[in-house]
Amino acid sequence: MPSDYLWLIPLVPFAGFLINGTMGRRFPRVLVSAVALLCTAIPAILVAWLWIRMRAPGAPEVLQIVSQPWIQITGLTINFAFTVDHLTLIMLGVVTGVGFLIHVYSVGYMAHEEGYWRFFAYLNLFMFFMLVLVLAESFLLLFVGWEGVGLASYLLIGFYFQKDSAANAGKKAFIFNRVGDFGFLLAMFLLVREFGSLDFSHVFNAITVNPDWRGGVLTAIALLLVLGAAGKSAQIPLYVWLPDAMEGPTPVSALIHAATMVTAGIYMVVRCHTLFDRSPYALGVVAIIGAATAIFAASIGMVQHDIKRVLAYSTISQLGYMFLACGVGAYTAGIFHLLTHAFFKALLFLGAGSVIHALSGEQDMRKMGGLRKRIPITFWTMTMGVVAIAGIPPWAGFFSKDEILYQAFVSGGLGKFLWFVGLVTAGMTSFYMFRLWFKTFWGPEHFDEHDDLHDHGAAVHAHSGGHAVMVADHDDEAAHHSHGVHESPAIMTIPLAILALLSIIGGWVGVPAALGGHNEIEHFLEPVFSTGVTTEAATTAVGHGLELGLAAVSVLVALLGLYVAYVFYYKKPRTAAALAARAPALYRLVENKFYIDEIYSAVIITPVLMFSRLILGGLIDGGIVNGSGAAAGAAASGLGALVRKVQSGNIRSYAGWLALGAAAVLVVMVFGRAIW
Amino acid sequence: MQLVLFIIFGGLAVAGAFNLLLQRHPINSALSLVVVMMSLAVLYWSLGAEFLAAAQVIVYSGAIMVFFVFVIMLLNAGEEERTKGSRAAYLVGFPGAAAIFCLLSFVFLKESHALGSSSVGGYLNHITSNISEISALLFTKLLLPFEVTSVLILVAILGAVVLARKEQ
Amino acid sequence: MSTNIVALLPEIILTLTGVLIMLAEPCLKPASSRKPLGWIAVAGTVGSLVAAWYQVSLGVTIHAFSNTIQVDAFSVLFHYVIGAILLVTLLGSLDYFEGYASHAGEYFALLCFGCVGMMLMASSVELLMVFIGLEISSISSYILCGFRKGQATGTESSIKYFLLGSFATAFFLYGIALAFGATGSTNLYAIAHGLEITTTPALAFTALALILIGLGFKVSAAPFHVWTPDVYQGAPAPVVGLMSTAPKAATFAVLLRITFTGFPTYQHRWTILMWILAALSMTVGNLGALGQRDVKRMLAYSSIAHAGYLLVAFTAFPFDGIAAACFYTATYAAMNVGAFAVITQVAGYDERARTIDDFTGLGQKRPILAALLGFFLLSLIGIPFTGGFFGKFYVFSAAIHGGHVWLAVIGLLNSGVACFYYLRLLAAIYTRPGAEAARLDRLRPVSVPAAIGLAMALIATVFLGILPDGAVRFAEYASHSTLIEQARQECAAHPEDCHIQLQFDVH
Amino acid sequence: MNIDHTILTVITFVPLAGAVLLALLPDRGRIMQWGALAVTLVTFALTLHLPFHYDYSAASGSFQFEQNVSWIASPAIRYHLGVDGLSMWLVVLTGFLAPLGVLVSWNVIADRKRLFYTLFLLQQVAMLGIFVSLDLFLYYAFWELSLVPMTLLIATFGRTVNRRRAAIKYFLYTFIPSAILLVGMLWVYSKTGTFQLPDLAQLASTHSISSDSAALWLASLAFLVAFAVKVPIFPLHGWLADAISEAPTAAVMVLAGKLGLYSILRFSFSIFPEQSRHIAPLMIALGAIGIVYGALIALVQKDLKQLAAYGTLGHVSVVILGIFTFTIAGMDGGIYATLNEGIGGGALFMLLGILYERYGTYDMRDYGGLAAKLPWMVTFFVITTLSVIGLPMLNGFVGEFLVLTGSMQSAITHHTRWTVFATTGVILTASYMLWMIQRVFYGESNFNTADVAAPDIDAREHFALWPMVALMLAMGVASPIWMRAIDTAGTALADGATATEPAAKARTSITPEVVSNSTSNFTMPATEARK
């Protein structure tokens, strides 16, 4: 049958992983990268072809293939089954497309790293699991991908495993994801209990055929799924792992922690929209979590100095947007923003990577500035990204963000409030992005010049062990470069360019009717959200005027953010510090990320460890469990000593015992019945 | 008649026994044991066991006790010194002994009516047939024990030889 | 051949052997080895075993000497056990005295005579006969205990055993006297019959109580066990091997006959007593062994415990109980005599190895001896596929079938406690030897006869563990043979209510 | 001729023959290793006969490869062997682990090799015997026999000075309950007159073992406690940590789990069905607690083996939780998880052993940054870890998932709470395993072990480890191969198909008020909402 090749989409990267993972160590770098790129290019091509096939008129809306059963017991069967609908198509596109670009970029970025083969093997492994995730036809298979990407991210974050911080970050990421999985698993158990199956089609059909089945256990399932999503997509309260994940190489941050993996949560929620539609309560929770995360993360992002962390918090906040969208039932908007965000955030990260590469490892924005002439391509491409995320038309970010805000506004209940939060967040976003932009590319140069760069770089790398080779390489680079700060090679800049382009035009697929477009993506996804018509109705009812008004407002807010950033970090660079000095406590609070990590460790981790060590390990295990056995032994030997005390060795005493025993026996025999 | 004999010699036996208990010198104990045996012989006779009475006098007080006295002399055992042995002997033993006695006598008294009482002399009033019956029984019905006793005595002799002979 | 001779054949052969040895002894030069005498004893033992086999091959119950002894499968079984024990002991101690000026001749003779007494006990149904047999076996073991007159411990164990033994014998006799008083006879069947019509039941209880006290002492059942550790510790190893098994077997035979044949009327009473004695013996024995360093002493306590296991069988229904007791006696004899045979080899006449530490490293120095000892210890613990396991299993299943679940619980918990000290010895054997293991180097190589003896014990233990079917059948046959005889006697007493089936499928 | 009727005997006693052979061979050079390896490989090959000739279509609860001959006339004991879906794979697993055990002991056991390998093979005999015997007496014989070689292995080849203490502790801990178990067995026999498991199961199903319910209760407890100690179940695990941290790797690989769990499934469940169901809530609670408890204590261990020991406690508790739900998913998952425990735990202990072989310490604080030096080692370690923490596509996940699914399905309301509690184990397990990985392999290299010249995994160890890894992947991806047989057994043991019947089928008939009250507490199971 024709869609068998669906299998190839995930399996090819897996093959790549196997090849590089087992033999890569002995391969030359060229070969490694060739394998890796090939194994990501092929799926991309396949997806493109698939796309074409499914856009073709009369093409089935859903492709499904079922293969061997994976788990099969009486009463429950779980198959290896893939399904492709339009939602999947979009995800596939993002994953393979952006994924491929980032692979290309990595070839340049990682060129001098040791463990090159390892890196690409892991990347391919990630691609495999990510594709399984989006293609899965059952909750459990989705969970496979879900865990798999978690694993890949664990391995990649801990890529510089000699660095304790890196290893820690990897562990942290995995464990926080596990907390999410805890929810996901429980949701699946409940699903099995309620539906006896984990296939999407089966479950969702079962729900749709019971129109009056709302809330109840569905809410439970939905909330548990939300917990899972929060873990994967770094939402409150489980977002803390994402900033630390920046310990990984920058392409990893771009691919996994910006474009693809972290959006898995949103994808999952959207995939289960049938379920969520039946549980307004859960949806409300989603929306609130989203909004809260968005503004919270943005506020932290405003004061970070590490360029990658700024981007990380911005990612969290953007993911919050998407959650918000899902929460108000605007799944399309969520996916739309997911799409555009994939483009510009990937772009931003890669750009940041390029900057770091240029400064040979420097990540602190306070040590940057004035780079726009040194690395023009990076500058221009990154500018595109900044503008896009800031939400200035006609860049991609504007359309998707605006859609979300609009949908939030028109959704009843908390809608207005959510909209306001989103709006504020938009302002903050544009502020901290431009702050980054100004601090990095404008103003005086704070980075050290070429001559003493090495020691500095060495200093940087000494603490980040993995780069050792890179430093060495920079010496001879320095030989034929005029100065240490240099533009990245083409293999890195080309992906940047492409992504820049995408983050300009990417949004045009979703131009709302109000702006004279006709929201293709909406129609494209319609078969998936056949239930999403409600929001559609709202649009027409309210009319375009409102939509335009809101758009204008958000644009203004964005520009305001731009202006403030301009004033603070270009016009009068002191004002920021002055402002910070005005409210030092607040500033410190925000700069230290509201001490969330500390709170977690103080409230949860330390008590748990103490409890285990003292109560469980010491009292129960050492005391009761082992103590009881020892006590029994002591009692036995004590009695034994008693018995041996009788054995005084003196004949007369023995005779005494005999006499006593005799008397006892006589008593028993004579009065036996009576005393028995 | 019976009663008188019983009271006199029973009392004598008990007295002898107590004397054995109280005397500190083995010889005195031995002699008091002889007294007990003699008085028991009388009681045997009064119960119509004339043969046993004789045997008691000859074998027991004659042979065995002489043997005892002989060994006492041989090892010239003197006054037994009051070493303090184990307290268990007293703390445990005497209650035990007392209990044994009480239980036994309790049982005997309980059953005394069923046991009836006995008149002087045997149920056969001429001694010869008593002995003849004993011998008859001994060589017919209880032949085997009688024969086997020889083995017992053989063992005893062996033992005496093995144990008492000085290692060279 | 007259029935009397047939009935007494094994005993006669042994007696003659003993006498022959005593006659031969003076003919040998004082300095020369006494081994030949030992060989004579071995030959005699084999002969008596053959005779026992001949007896059982007749397949009928023989009453001889006007009902003083009764030779049935039951007594033959015990004859086998006692004879086998004697054989292993003799083989093990053939060259035990080599190089020591000692009365080896008398030793062999005494062993033979002692076993004559035990065999008589096993087959007699007349308390007088039992008493004589008991005295023969006891006196000979008194002497054997003190055989190494050099050591103070030897004579001490001898005197302890002697005084306390006679003390207990007095109780036993008293019991017989009262039994005689209650029933007017000392023949078990007569007693059984008399008890049904006796007018003085209390006397009968007391009689049985006193008899059980006396015999309880002989089998070292708590609370009459006090003598055991001291006596065993002081006595020579082979003698302990013998007297911890053979006299006990004989005494248990007597106990079985007295309780089940003589006093079945009062079973409801003595079951209680047996229950208590069993529980007490098991517990006391195992607990006492816990802290022991001296191996023989430890095994003494363990023998107390095993007496307890055996007493458990008395609480079961007659048929199961007797069968189980017979089987367990056999297995216990096999493994215990085996263990002591090994210890004899290791310790030797001069008691090189006394404490557990002295056995450290045996596994290195003498792997085979160590393996054998280990095996016997495992059997004593009751590890499956050894006789000890099936024996325990059989006994306790009988008890549980008799409804005494809690006794079984106590017993098996005890066997758990018991592991501890057996394992300590086992672990010592298999830990790497230190400097103290030097004395093990002076070990003589195991002589051929000793090896044969060990092999016999080993084979018996393994066989009883893995293929116990035949043994079980024989035990059941024995049990049946005595019970059926009892039934016959009752029929003779009052023929009206006589309903018993007189055949039992031997195979 | 058809070997099917004797194959089990052959499988069981080939190692015995091997043991005897080794005992006779001279202990020179590598004779012992090669001999043991050959024997175990042959045994493994023989065990493979079972899955290939197993009749998967046979009715559930029926035994195959049976051999049933009279052994002892009275008490009626028969030499009765046979396997079903429950025991077959356990037999194969036992056969599979043995050669690996030999391989990992290859150099570690330097002297007294003969003793070691003889005991090792005897241990295998006992375990195989336990899995194949269908006669209670025979089973018990093997059960007790299995104690001896293990105890001697610990006492003789233990790691530290208190090896003897640990050995005796292990022995007593398991022997005393077994003694009580014997009483229970004998009681059952005295009531029924048979030791044959099928007959007993038959009688039990018709409630005709005994009418005395109190006695039945005691007997069932006697069985359960004995098994629970062997497993071990939560409060009864006193021996585990000591025994594991002392015992040599090859012994540890087979120390915990299988035997006890199998015995519960086979004997407690079929002889005391009602009692087992009545006590299920307690056992489920203990299982759930055990999961979290083991994980939490493992979290704070400094000693790698202690950590693994408490981890083991957690994993066997998962099985307990599963099987006592009496749902099909729980049963199948539990049995599957038993196999996984053997493989995952075995692999983990092998790796620890290999590590110890290199560095001579189990103390985490002496390790660090080994990943750079031992790439293969870290690879195996990570894979094993992932299997242990239940990453999908590896074996651990399938069992764990089914178990928890089952416990969520099981018909008693408050199980939902325990399920949630137990599921937290997912987090904690990951925590301590990753913590260990990081402490040992990542970060700066530790000065205690930095200068030790340690080679990476060598060929022999590759031979030992690859089968494990391959099996982890295979059992994670292609579980039906194993599940086919297991499912028949699981279905026979579980409470029929009711528990797995999905609620949605009945949803159409839901009345509004029921919906409203099921809204009020959503943990209420479908089974109730249905009426």
Add this chain to the structure above:
Amino acid sequence: MVPTSAYLILAAVLFSIGVAAFLIKRNLITIFMSIELMLNAVNLTFVAFAHMWHQVSGQIFVFFVMVVAAAEAAVGLAIIIAIFRTRETLNVDSVDLMKS
């Protein structure tokens, strides 16, 4: 006319005194004598019962007891002599090398 029980109780008295003597006396020989005393008590019982049952078998039993007593005396005293040889004392309390 004396009730049989009187004889029995007399025997019991003697027996108990024998037991007590065994417990009290220090000298091995004396202890041995107390055993003889106990045996005599038993004999008295036998004779009394023999008289009661009009059966001589009881008397014969006594006869055998005497024989056995003689044998025991021979062995016992031999042992005592051996003891005396090894430790030059007859005090029972000094015979406790082996204990616990």
